[in-house]
Amino acid sequence: MASFIPPALPSDDKRWKIVHATMRKNGFARHALIETLHTVQSSFGYLDEDAIRFVARSLRVPLSQAYGVVTFYHYFNLKPPGRHTVTVCAGTTCFIKGADKLIATAQKRLGIETGHTTPDGEVSLMVARCVGACSRAPVTLMDGEVQGEMTSEQMLAQLERWTVE
Ligand code: FES
Incomplete structure (x- = not known):
């Protein structure tokens, strides 16, 4: 089977490197979904659609599953943080x-x-x-x-x- 090449980072914002490191540490395995979404939340303060898509694609989980996690846990924030x-x-x-x-x-x-x-x-x-x-x-x-x-x-x-x- 061809090895999986994760998608490129959404931008050169350094915080994406932290998100990437979390996924890499977990071998881009699906079980890293919640931990990775946590990393996005703690680094950016919220998760927007692009971030959720990026994580879902990188871990090869259905987008609906990623949204399901984000909307289930009150901890996650879909609104942008401060300026x-x-x-x-x-x-x-x-x-x-x-x-x-x-x-x-x-x-x-x-x-x-x-x-x-x-x-x-x-x-x-x-x-x-x-x-x-x-x-x-x-x-x-x-x-x-x-x-x-x-x-x-x-x-x-x-x-x-x-x-x-
Ligand atoms: S940069 Fe490594 S512990 Fe803060």
Whole structure:
């Protein structure tokens, strides 16, 4: 049987690499469906039609099955998150290097828990597992752009820029 070639990533947004890594780790097996959808949700804050299609095609599951999972679990969000998204990597290396402090700082500044969006719809705060840039820990993704060696001060400065735009 010809070996399966997974579809290309939907865009060069770095967050797709995280999604891809989850599927690859599971050998693109169908049982990775929920875990992969979780990864999309935690990286992007929601799942749109393109994302669901991409995951379904990559894992060779019927689109209806992927939609079935997304609509069954309340955890999944089909609506776009805030205008900006800060995603803090909470993988082991980043955690050791202070990711928990970054998360606490962002929660305090934005007044929201992780997985949520500020009431004005400006900023969503997400948490990801290892984003594959451990040598630069602690890492955040600011609107999908990897930024390493992040400090609370730098992150707050970026949040400030977003909220005064
Ligand atoms: S643990 Fe954060 S990039 Fe690997």
